Each structure stands twice: as structure tokens, then as C-alpha cells.
Amino acid sequence: MFRRLLLVLVSLCVLALPERAAAETLQDILQTHQAEVAKPGRRSVGVVLDDLVASGLPQALPFLEAWRDREIVQRDIDGLFFRAVDEGLLDLDTGAVLPVTDTSQVRPNGGVRRAIGDALVQFQLSDPNISKRLAAVEAIERSMDASQLAPLRASIDGETDPGLKVVKTRLAGMLAARFADDPAVRIDAIKALSGDLSVDVRATLNQILATTFVLERSADSDANIKDRYFGGTEAYPLAQAKPLLTEAGLFTPPTTASDLRNALTSRIEDGAVAGIPVAKLDTQETRRVAYDRLAAAGTVPPFSEPIETWDWDPSHISVGDYVVLEVYTEADPAITKAARTTLTAIEQKVAMSQAVDLGLDALSLASIYFLAAIGLAITFGVMGVINMAHGEFIMMGAYTGYVVQLFVPDYTLSILVALPLAFAITFGAGVAMERLVIRWLYHRPLETLLATFGISIALQQLAKNIFGTQARPLTSPAWLDGALVFNDVIAISYIRIAIFVLALLFLAVILFVLKRTRLGLEVRAVTQNPGMAASMGINPDRINMLTFGLGSGIAGIAGVAIGLYAKVTSEMGADYIVQSFMTVVVGGVGNVWGTLAGASLIGFLQKGIEWFNPSNTLAAQTYMILFIILFIQFRPKGIVALKGRAAAD
């Protein structure tokens, strides 16, 4: 049959569509096997299907579908087959519609329909149209079945699309692992899966390793046993054993409080139950007494105490020598052993990959925190100015990106325009703020906090008034869509990589500006000793203004980056402000490296806590903040603490 099928495949895929179609019509083939088509049986249908497949007729596929769906009728006068449609009878070869006459419906039974379905799979798997082949493969992936193995294998050689060929080969491997007839072939197929970390391979192996629990009198059994459980062990708690024990009649479910209440309620006679007045039944104890009296009279089943441990107590479970066997549904121990080994190996690799993936996630979170905090590291860390409006500068940068995209439809270009524009706008805003507000408050840091908070709420509300409360999109260019996929577990989206690169770039730029330029030298001089710096000919006012502008401008660029990754709202800045301050404080004030360390610590910590408790990011944040509070107790100056004179406030 395979050989014949191959022949068909060759004729379908390689040669042009067959000329045999001209020599023979579908109706001819059907008439040859008239009896088998009209009254198909599971055995007899095979011949028809073989001939249909061998004919290579294009109309055979719709016929098979119609046959399966019970749409084929036989005309009573001449025994010809047609497809019944609303308009009348459809000629199977020409597609012409004939008037309705007396017909009898062909009713293939379930077994036949399944056989037809298999034949259909063969057709679809070698269909010239790639999307149909793909659909067939996806259908197999969704529900794997022993019967699919042979047609799938047969279709691999004739597959012209290299990508689909890989998919088919992989799928055939999984099918072979589960359904091949020869155990040796199965074991080989299972071992071949070991390099694959994907979820469906793991599911396949788990299905091979599926187990059921049976209650047995003796621990010996010739079944393929995974494990044995005796009473009282924690590995197999009572809750799991209950259904088995109940089924075997060894366990009576305990009488619950509501059972008790219902039993009593339905047996109230003259304001009393079993002689106890209803008014007294307001505690569990009296209710129990009443119930026991009812039970003694035989009106209700005896009270069954709830049991908490599976101790094989004979009073609840009548026989002590039972054992629960966990039995593989797969009977061959060699196969389950191979599957277990392979699965363990895969799971180890998956765990390692997950750790790497978590690391990448943490890294990208750390870069976002770093981006958000780096501007603050300059204004707060270097200058000592608490700028509560820092988050609003981030927001301004993001909205700048949004507005630019309204005018520049090309996303790549718009981002390239938005980055410097965001810097310019927030630089301007920062300089204006420094000139108008902050410079009057250098000797009153706490009041800077409050004044900049005032600016923060004003800016936030302004943004709300201008842009509305709903989130605005900041679309990343197409080349940043998608993700860099290492294997089935490790993947990182390009946008996160871009943010990481941007963070590195910022670090380099800031370090360069602070350590290698005249401006940086002057900034450091002014922050260390403004009076001395001034007498050296540095204008502290100008330097403070520029430094503050630089820090704010960087916040604006960070805003564009964060906007690409999250939604742009008027409150987005407020989401980052507390986090950013903590990043700077944890890292160590006055030091760019410290901010990097702080961001890394917080990013990795948050991801780590999320890993332990993945369902609850709120809890992760809570614990992280608590950790930071404690951390500051022990290292008040942060991770990278300044020493010597520069450390003085």
C-alpha cells in the first residue's frame, strides 16, 4: 500500500496532474465497486479507497469528504452515485446539477468513516497546495492518532517545501514514539526526541508515561508499575486516595455539617428532632446528639467521622493490606524507561534554559530601571536635587515620541526624529525648571522635593488635559517586532534587546561626559565644592543648569524607549519615580556605576521573587520594597558608597 501511495505522491506532486483521469472517471471506479460503495463495510471499503487513491483523480478528494459526511446518494434507477446538494444531484465528475429523482442515501458507519478520514489525510498531506498540507499537519498536531503515522511518513519524501518537511519529520518522530508497532523503533524514536525542548514533545513523552492508580490487595503485579503507595505516606495523600477507596467500598465519605443540618431539617416533628427541641439545635454538639439518636432509630445512616490521615485505620477502611499501585498505561517497561530518561534529560535542559531566560528577563528589566533612573542619578545622585518631576520628564519624552509619530508615518524615521527631539524638549524643560525653581532651593533639599512634586502634579494634569486619559500608542518600527529565539524556552524580544543596548549606550555616554569632558570635570568640581570651583573660574550657575538639563534630557530619551515597551499615559512617570529613587539610593548616590548596580540588583531581585511566586507580581514588588528597606538599614550609603570627602553631604 505504501508503495502504491508513493506512486500516487509522485504522480501528484512531481508529474503534472494525471492523464489517467481522462482514461477513467470517478463514476467508473465507483461503479466497479458499486456494492462496496453503496453498503460499505470496514473490511470491504479498503479496496475502494485503494483504487480511489491510486486513480489520482482530483475529484476523488471532494468525493471522499462528501462520502464521509454522508452526502453521497445512489440513484435508484441506474445505481449511479451523486452528491446531494440543495439544488439537486451533483454529478461527481462533471459537476453538473441534475434534477432530483428517487435516490437512497449511502450511510457509511463509524468505522468506515474513520477509514475514509485516514484516506483523506493521505490526500491532504500530499496536496499540491501548501496551505492544505500545512492544515493537515496542524490537524495531526492537534490530535495525534496511531493511524496518522503511516500516511505522514509516506508523505515526507515527496514534500517539496523544506520547512514543512522538517515539521513533518519531527511530527513523524513524535508519532513513532507513541504509536510505532515495533518497540525497538519506538525506543529509538523516543531517544531521538531528547534534543527537543518544545512543549509538544514533552507532552508526547508525558502521554507515553501516563499512569493510572489502582487499588490492589497485593503489591506484586505483572503490570508496568511506576510506584507503590502504602497507607499513611505523604507521597500519596488521603485526598487522592479517596475516590479509589470509595469505589472499592472501603471508605465512607464523612458526614458534613450541611449533611447533618439537612438530615435534621427534614426530620423536624412537632418542633423537635428526636426529642430535642429545635431551639436547642444551635450548636454542633446538640445537633450531633440528635443525629445520633436518629441514626440509632435507623432513620439516617450512622455518622461518619471526617478523617484527616490515610492511616488504614480498620474502623474506616476495613482491610489493612491494600496497596495503591501507580501503573503505566504503556505495558512495555523498556519504553517507559526510555521515555523517563529522555524526559528527565529534556526537563533538565528546560530548567537550565528557563534559568537563562529568567536571567535575560531580569537583564531587560534591569535595563529599563537603569534607563528610568540614569537621569535621576545625575540630578539626584550628582547634584543632590530631589526631582519628583523626573517621572514626568519620562512621560514628556514618551508623548514627544507619540506626537512625532502623528506627523511622521514612517516608524523608523519617527523614532530617529523623536529621540533627539525628546532630549531637546526635556532638556529645555529641565533647564527652565532649574532656572525658575530649583536654584532658589539648593540649600533646602526637602523643599525641592515638595516644589518639584507640585510641578509633577501640574505636568501630569496638563498631559491629561492635552492627551486625554486613555493610553496612547508609541509604535516600534517593524524591524524591532518579534523576538530573538534561541530555543523553545529562551526567547527575548528585539525591543528588549534594543532597550538593553540603549542602556549600555547611555552608560557609556554618561561616563564619558562625566569623566572625559570639560563639562564633566566642572560638574564634579561644582558638586564637590561650589565655592572652590567658582574661584577657579567655573560658573556654578551655568554648570548646575547644564547638569540638570542633561539629566532631564536623558529622562526624555528614556521616555521614548519606555514608551515603545509600555503604554504612554499621563501616569507612566509616576509608575517609575519611586522605583527610580530606590534604584539610585540602593546603588549609592553620586555614582553612575552605583545606579547600574542598583538597577541590576532590583531587576534581578524582582524577577527572582516572581520566579518563586509567579502568579503574583504585586507580592513580588511588595517583598522587593521590603528587601530594599532592610538593605538600606545595613548599607545606608548604597552598594557603591562614596568614600572620603566626596561622601560628605
Added chain:
Amino acid sequence: MKKTFIGQNPSVMWFLLALAVFTLAVTLLSEATGIGIISTSFVKTLGKTLCLCLVAVAMDVVWGYCGILSLGHFAFFGIGGYAIGMWLMYARTESIVLESLVGQPIPPTPQEISDAIGNQIFGVVGSSEFPAIWAFADSLVLQLLMIVLVPGLLALIFGWLAFRSRVTGVYLSILTQAMTLALALYLFQNDSGLRGNNGLSGLQNIPGFENTSQAWVSVIFFWASALALAAGYLFFAWVVSGKMGSVVKGIRDNEARVRFLGYHVESYKLFIFTITAIVAAIAGALYYPQAGIINPGEITPIASIYLAVWVAIGGRGRLYGAVIGAAFVSLLSSWFTGGGAPDIPLGFYTIQWTDWWLVLLGVSFVAVTLFFPKGIGGLFDYLVRKPS
């Protein structure tokens, strides 16, 4: 002693007098006890404002007198609200549940009542079990004790940790802000045991006062708030005067020098931090029954920053300044955002105060910080000319 205390602080007497007159006036104008010019909801607003004044006074003591800019005192305020809210909600739900169980053929057991209450309260977060922190919710006395104990202990532990490692200035502000954020985030969780972001509701229905009209309840709470404010004011005025007050103010002005003089600065700071946290919680416990609902959104760091804003606008370092600031800004805020203020048509654009009030507040706040560092309370200095 008392005479000299009042004599030293004439402002205390004037304040108490003004508060008494205000309380009397509101009582006479209210619906329940007077001629009904002031609506019940406005009496509640005034009562809430008095509570906010009390927490502002506490904030003024910790910030204006001791120099600790705590951004966590509104969290203590919220904890107080939650503590009283637990009892209010439990007791009210209990009475509702008991009422609904009356028709049952057999009387309910204590366990059944407790289950039904749990279902009623926690059904909204998909649970019916009472969390451990509700253990005392059925007892008013214990829960009242919690109002003092929980924030007191929290402030004590947090303050001890922070002051011990000499976290000062803006670092302390950021740390307290982090604490507030952690608390708010914790309460936002559904499994926190305090109904997640649904918060506690129906707090305006006081158990035992079902037959009293809300008009009366509002006046009673107004009196209670006024009394609490008077007591708190008097207490803090006493704390910040005298020798203790001098040390506290010394810490604000030059902490190192006070330490060199031999005072244990940390103890003083811890005492002020804790006692103000407790007073903040008491204010919260009076506030939320009047507000009717409390949820974690009330505790977010921004609320604590607003508290600092009120105190700064009113004038730091003087208790009446805090009261004026809190009352002025919060009443003005509800007037503007409540649509009380008329829109300003500019021809091309109409300024709607619901949208622009925060902008105005922010800008005016910057202006106050820059130009009137003494706040509104500073104006009194022009009235009272001190002989110099």
C-alpha cells in the same frame, strides 16, 4: 502649671476657642441639631476635614518640629481606617446575616454564622475564610486597641530600623515612601485578607445606631472629630513646648549638635515618629466611618505627599498652620473638583476647574514654596507684632 502653659502658648487658647465656636456654629446650623442650613453630607465633609486637620497636625509635629519629612503618615492614617473598618464591616454584616438566618427551620450554629459572614465579606475576592488578621474583628474594644497598636508598632519598628542606621533627610523620605508603597501594593492583593482593591465599604452604617438617622450620626462624628482635634492639638502643643520641644526643635535645626550635647537623638525621633503615627491612625479611624469606604488607593504614596503639601501651604512649625493648610486645601480642592467653581470662558477655550484644579494646585504649591516658605500661617506673624 496649666495656666503657664496656656500663657506661654496663647495660640493654643485662641485655636481651641475658634474650634469651639466653629463646632457650636455647625451644630446649630446642621439638620439634626439645628436649623438645617448645612446639609448632612456637608457636615460629614466638615467632620472629615477636621480629621484631616488632626493628621496634618501630627505631620507638622514630625516634619515641622522634628524635621523628619515622613511620606508615610497617610499610610498610618489608612491603617487606622482599616482597623475600625474591620469591626464596622464585621458587626454590620453579622447583624445582616443574623437577620437573614432568622427564618431557618433550625437555629444556626456559631460556625454557620461565622461562615455566612465570611462569605458575605470575602465573596467579592473569591474566598469565604476569615484571614488571621480578622481574629479580633468581632470585638470593638480589641479592634480599637488595634488602631493604636498596629500603626504604633509599625512606626516603632520602622523608625527604630531607620533612625538606628542614621538614615536622614531625603533618604528617610524616600524610605518612608517605599514603606507606603509596599503597604499599598500589599493591600491591593486579593489575598491580603482585606478585600484587595475593593477595600472595606458600608462603613457609614454604624452598628447599634441603625435607628439613628445619618444626620445625627454625622453630627456625632463631627463632635468626635472636633474633640479629637482639640485633644490632639493640646497634646502636641504640650509636647512641643517645654524642654522636650526644645530638644525636638534642636534636632530639626542641627541634629549633630544635639547629639554632641548628650541627648539620645534617636529616642526622641522615635518617640515623635511613633506618637504622631498613632495620632494619624486615630484620625483615620474617625475619618473613614464618615467617608464610608476605604480602599488601598487611599494609602498610595501620593496621599502622603499631599499631606506634606497641606502642611507646607499652611505653614510648617506652627500647629495652627497645619490645621489651616489642611482645611484650606482640602475644602478648596473639593470645591474645585466638585464643580463648585465657575468655569472660566476664554473665548477659544473654557477652563474647567475639574481639569485644571490640579495644575493650579501644583503651580501655587511651587509659588508657596518659593515665595512664602512660612505658608499661610506666616501671615499671622504680621498680625501679632512681637516686641523685639
